[in-house]
Amino acid sequence: xxxxxxxxxxIRYRYPRGMEAIRGISFHIRKKExxxxxxxxxxxxxxxxxxxxGMVRPDTGMMLFDNQPVLYDPASLxxxxxxxxxxxxNPDRQIIxxxxxxxxxxxxxxxxxxxxxxxxxxTRALRHxxxxxxxxxxxxxxxxxxxxxxAIAGVLAMDPDVLVLDEPTSGLxxxxxxxxxxxxxxxxxxxxxxxxxxxxxxxxxxxxxxxxLMKSGRILQEDIPEVAFGNYESVRSAHLSLPILLELHRExxxxxFPVQEKKPRTILDVMxxxxxxxxxxxxxxxxxRITVVNVDGDDLDTLPGWRSSRGSTAIGAMGTRAKQYAxxxxxxxxxxxxxxxxxxxxxxxxxxxxxxxxxxxVARVYQRVxxxxxxxxxxIPVLPFVSEKNDADENTDGPS
Amino acid sequence: MLEELLEDIxxxxxxxxxxxxxxxxxxxxxxxxxxISGSFIPPLFIAILLGGAVIYLARVDMKTYAELFILPLMFxxxxxxxxxxxxxxxxxxxxxxxIEGFAVSITRESINEGFLVFCRVLGGISALCFLSLxxxxxxxxNAFRQFRxxxxxxxxxxxxxxxxxxxMDQVIQIYHAQVMRLGYSRYRESIRSFALLCGAAFIASWDxxxxxxxxMDARCYSGKFAAFGESRPAxxxxxFVVVSFLALSSxxxxxxxxxxxx
Numbered sequence: 001x002x003x004x005x006x007x008x009x010x011i012r013y014r015y016p017r018g019m020e021a022i023r024g025i026s027f028h029i030r031k032k033e034x035x036x037x038x039x040x041x042x043x044x045x046x047x048x049x050x051x052x053x054g055m056v057r058p059d060t061g062m063m064l065f066d067n068q069p070v071l072y073d074p075a076s077l078x079x080x081x082x083x084x085x086x087x088x089x090n091p092d093r094q095i096i097x098x099x100x101x102x103x104x105x106x107x108x109x110x111x112x113x114x115x116x117x118x119x120x121x122x123t124r125a126l127r128h129x130x131x132x133x134x135x136x137x138x139x140x141x142x143x144x145x146x147x148x149x150x151a152i153a154g155v156l157a158m159d160p161d162v163l164v165l166d167e168p169t170s171g172l173x174x175x176x177x178x179x180x181x182x183x184x185x186x187x188x189x190x191x192x193x194x195x196x197x198x199x200x201x202x203x204x205x206x207x208x209x210x211x212x213l214m215k216s217g218r219i220l221q222e223d224i225p226e227v228a229f230g231n232y233e234s235v236r237s238a239h240l241s242l243p244i245l246l247e248l249h250r251e252x253x254x255x256x257f258p259v260q261e262k263k264p265r266t267i268l269d270v271m272x273x274x275x276x277x278x279x280x281x282x283x284x285x286x287x288x289r290i291t292v293v294n295v296d297g298d299d300l301d302t303l304p305g306w307r308s309s310r311g312s313t314a315i316g317a318m319g320t321r322a323k324q325y326a327x328x329x330x331x332x333x334x335x336x337x338x339x340x341x342x343x344x345x346x347x348x349x350x351x352x353x354x355x356x357x358x359x360x361x362v363a364r365v366y367q368r369v370x371x372x373x374x375x376x377x378x379x380i381p382v383l384p385f386v387s388e389k390n391d392a393d394e395n396t397d398g399p400s
Numbered sequence: 401m402l403e404e405l406l407e408d409i410x411x412x413x414x415x416x417x418x419x420x421x422x423x424x425x426x427x428x429x430x431x432x433x434x435x436i437s438g439s440f441i442p443p444l445f446i447a448i449l450l451g452g453a454v455i456y457l458a459r460v461d462m463k464t465y466a467e468l469f470i471l472p473l474m475f476x477x478x479x480x481x482x483x484x485x486x487x488x489x490x491x492x493x494x495x496x497x498x499i500e501g502f503a504v505s506i507t508r509e510s511i512n513e514g515f516l517v518f519c520r521v522l523g524g525i526s527a528l529c530f531l532s533l534x535x536x537x538x539x540x541x542n543a544f545r546q547f548r549x550x551x552x553x554x555x556x557x558x559x560x561x562x563x564x565x566x567x568m569d570q571v572i573q574i575y576h577a578q579v580m581r582l583g584y585s586r587y588r589e590s591i592r593s594f595a596l597l598c599g600a601a602f603i604a605s606w607d608x609x610x611x612x613x614x615x616m617d618a619r620c621y622s623g624k625f626a627a628f629g630e631s632r633p634a635x636x637x638x639x640f641v642v643v644s645f646l647a648l649s650s651x652x653x654x655x656x657x658x659x660x661x662x
Contacts, residue, residue, distance in 0.1 A: 055618060078620050086618045092569075093611040097625065098562045099538045105626030107619040118626060135628070138407060138538065140565040154619065 002031040004067065005162060005193055006052060006084075011061030013047060021047045022058065023217035029195065031161075034188050036204035036225070037197040039214035040239035045166075045197040046089070048214070052164050052195065053084040082111060085160035089167040091147035092139075100126070100142075100150050101135035107158040125157040129183060130320035145176035152183070162193040169200055178337035179323075181207055186319050190360055205229055205243040206265050206338070213238045226263040245270055252277075268341045271348070272376055287378060288347040290369060293385040295325045296359035303385070304329070307354075314346055318365075319358035326356055340368045347380045354385075404565070405464070406532050413458040415534040419634035420543045422642050426450075427531035429646045434523035438658035440516045443523030445652050449645060450526040458534050468529050469522075476521040484514040512660040537561055538628065545627060555625040563608060570604045571597065 006029040013022040021044045029035055037045050050056040051063055054070055054077045063070040065080055088094040097103035101122055108121040126132050129149040139147060148168065155163065168184070169177035181203055188194050198204050204211060204225070211228035213220040213235070221227075221234045229235055229243050232250075242250075245264045252259045257277055264270045291313075293303065307313065316335030317323045326333050333356075335342040343353040355365055366382055373379050410416070415423065430450060434443040454460050489509030497503040541561075544554050574597050578584065583593035 053618060055614060078622070081618055081620050088611075088615060088618075090611075092566050093608065094615045096559065096562060096612065096615060098541065098558045099628055101628045102538075102558070102626045105628070106616075106621075109624045109626040110620045110622045112622075136411075136536075136538070138411070138536070138565075139562070140404070140569075141408070141411070158619065 002033075004028045005031045005065065006195075007064040007067075008048075008051070008058075009062045009064070011051065011058035011063065013044075013051070013056060013058050021217055022051075024061075025217070025219055026061075027212060027219060027222060029162075029193060031193055032188065032191055033193055034184070034207060034209045035193075035195045036208035036211045037195065037214060038199065038201065038204055038211060038238065038240060039197075039220070040199075042216075043214040043238070044217040045214055049086070049164050049166050049195070049197055052162070053086045054080050055086070078111075082107075082158050083160050084162045084164060085155035085158055087148075087151050087155050087163070087165040087168065089170060091144075091151040094151040094154065095139045095147060098138055099135065100131065100137050100139060100153075103139065103150060104153045104157050107154060111158060121157040121159070122153075125153040128156055128187075128320065129153045130324055145172050145179065148172065148176075148180060149183075152180075156187075160192070162195065163187060165194070165196045167198060168196050169198060169203060175336070177203060182318070182337060183320060186358070186361065189364060199240070201229060201235075201240050201243050205245070213240075215239075226265065230263055249273070266338065266341050268344055268372065271345060286350065287380045288350050288352040290343050290347055290365070290380060290382045291352070291354045291385050292362055292365050292382060293354060293356045294359050294362050295319075295322045295356055298385050300325075300329075306385075307331075310352065312351070314343070314351065314353045315356065316340075316343055316353065317356040319361050321358045322356040331356070340365055344369060344372055344380060348378065407536065409458075409460055409464070409533050410536040413460060413534050415453075415458045416536070417632055418534070418638055419632050420535055420539040421546070422634050422638055423531060423535050424540070424543055426642045426645060427527045430527035430530070430649065431524055433646070433649050433653055434520045434527065437520070437653045437656070439653075439656035440519040440661060441656040441659060442649060442653045443519040446523045446649050447519075447526040449649075450530045454526075454530055454533055460533055465529065465533075469525055472521065472525050476518055480514045480518050483517060484510045486510075487513055508662060511662060515661045542628065551625070558625065559612070563605070563612070566608060567601065567605050571601050574600050574604075 008025055008027050010024050010026050011022055012020070012024055014020045025048065037048065039045050047056055051058055054063075054072060057072050065084065070076070070080060095103050097106055104122045104125050105118050108118045113121065122135075123132075126134065129152055131146065131149050131153060134142075134146070134150070139150060142150065152163075152165075152168075163184075165184070168180050172180065177200070184194050184196070185207070196204070206225075208225050210223065211225045212222045213228055215238050220238055221231060225243075226246070229240075230246055232242060235242055245266070248270060249259060249264050252273070259273050259277065262269075264273060293300070307315075314334040315326070315331060316339035317326045317331075317333050318339045323333070323336060325331075339355055339357075343355055346353045357365060362384075369380050369382050430446045434446060437443055451465070454465055455462050484506055485504040487507070487510035488505060489507030491508040493506045493508070493511075495503060495505035541554055541558055544557075545551075578593045578597065582589070583596075584590040
């Protein structure tokens with residue numbers, strides 16, 4: 001278990017109008033965790049989030065950051081806000097400057113960095129969110145998803161340890177939401193702690209490490225998603241709906257099917273459940289292979305040739321730069337979200353797949369597939385992409 | 401909406417990459433020449449050249465460009481009608497003395513002056529259009545910074561500029577909501593609705609201001625705004641074109657002296 005980065009001890013907060021928004025909340029968040037804060041409108045989610053970077057000061061109780069009590073003098077707040085980045089729900093309200101560059105540069109400039117450092121920070125942040133080349137664009141000409149990315153880049157440019165996002169997927173189309181959630185995954189993988197508030201149970205359920213259910217200024221339940229969302233009563237009273245996978249699992253259980261006690265997080269888990277129930281068709285060939293292409297490191301010149309020699313390979317892209325690469329080189333993507341799981345599903349059908357991914361996510365593919373292997377006993381080979389000549393005799397599948 | 405259309409064109413036009421200062425010098429120089437010219441010829445000359453530059457070099461759609469002139473020209477016609485009738489002069493073509501102590505007349509001098517003013521307006525609009533269609537506002541902010549305008553003023557301008565679009569969006573939404581519920585169907589109602597619209601816009605902007613402070617606070621605002629100093633160097637050919645445009649126009653101003661229409 002990694003150490004605690006944020007902690008609240010019995011905090012209470014009453015709005016100037018007299019309504020009590022937070023009624024005694026205690027919780028802690030560990031480093032590198034992905035936390036989903038869910039609850040109905042008016043549950044106090046936004047107020048609670050604003051306490052995390054000192055925008056709202058609790059009336060009683062104590063907030064701790066890195067095991068130190070949060071101080072509310074301007075100098076300490078500056079340090080806190082540099083380390084806890086906050087992305088508002090409405091990007092229009094967050095984007096201040098008349099060009100994308102100036103907006104992303106806003107934080108680093110105010111932190112007192114010199115111009116070269118600012119430029120580097122902006123370039124890095126825009127690259128991260130996939131908005132290179134947008135520097136000169138005025139924000140009002142961007143789409144909702146792009147604005148959201150600018151807002152996130154503006155916070156990333158300050159290189160915070162913790163990212164707090166209020167309703168990051170509200171107002172976005174489904175594929176835009178998936179992209180944002182994927183981006184958050186990528187950032188988490190690079191070591192950032194991520195806290196979001198959302199109503200979208202289906203997105204939060206497979207994504208979060210831990211879920212906090214809130215209602216009327218109190219914490220209703222706080223646990224791993226399977227448990228937090230698995231309790232029908234608390235989910236109902238938080239005005240949410242049960243994730244469809246859990247509902248399916250529950251119905252199967254109620255009908256007396258011998259499904260495993262462990263609740264499914266993904267389609268893959270459900271398929272595993274079902275395949276245990278149903279007799280597998282005999283004579284199925286072995287699992288297909290997953291080829292991992294690192295768009296940051298691998299030699300991509302031979303990729304088109306490789307693809308044309310294997311016409312039926314389904315391709316997925318993980319991470320912003322991988323998707324950009326696919327778009328630039330005209331690769332038609334079959335999966336853009338939940339890519340590893342979808343590739344495992346294909347592999348179980350005996351089909352070969354390929355994952356385009358950014359350097360930082362390569363290890364994740366091996367990890368996920370191996371975890372699946374140890375859990376289910378089905379061994380799926382994962383190969384790194386190597387150029388055409390020596391691909392045939394390559395047979396690596398990572399440690400298992 | 402007009403303001404977004406202008407911004408769109410300014411972002412994408414064919415002269416976007418030309419050095420901002422050169423464009424500013426050309427535009428402001430043209431306005432000054434229009435104003436000091438004693439004859440109607442130089443403003444017309446400038447209007448034709450800048451119009452050609454906007455249509456052929458910046459590749460702005462001709463219809464869009466023409467539409468931009470409609471509104472200012474309507475104002476110009478009204479004031480020119482006043483000038484022609486009231487100015488007076490010695491060589492009278494037509495006059496009317498209906499009311500004791502109040503006479504209107506059309507004279508040679510009044511027609512000449514009216515036409516001169518009209519041409520100056522035309523030249524001025526084309527210079528302003530040239531600037532606003534070829535140079536995005538954000539480039540102009542950069543130029544201001546180079547001209548040593550205080551940072552506080554520029555920061556304020558940038559925030560205002562950014563907020564205009566957000567406020568405008570909200571005003572349009574409120575307006576649509578009113579129109580959909582027949583808010584402007586009768587005269588009395590349209591006055592009432594407009595008052596409500598103004599009130600709502602005021603409250604919305606107040607809210608947006610609060611949020612702005614919060615957003616800036618959350619990102620450690622300490623009085624600094626990043627500059628985006630990506631200035632493109634002035635190419636010799638472009639410098640030559642601008643200098644010769646201004647020289648030629650100045651020459652026309654001098655040669656035409658105070659030539660009048662009639």
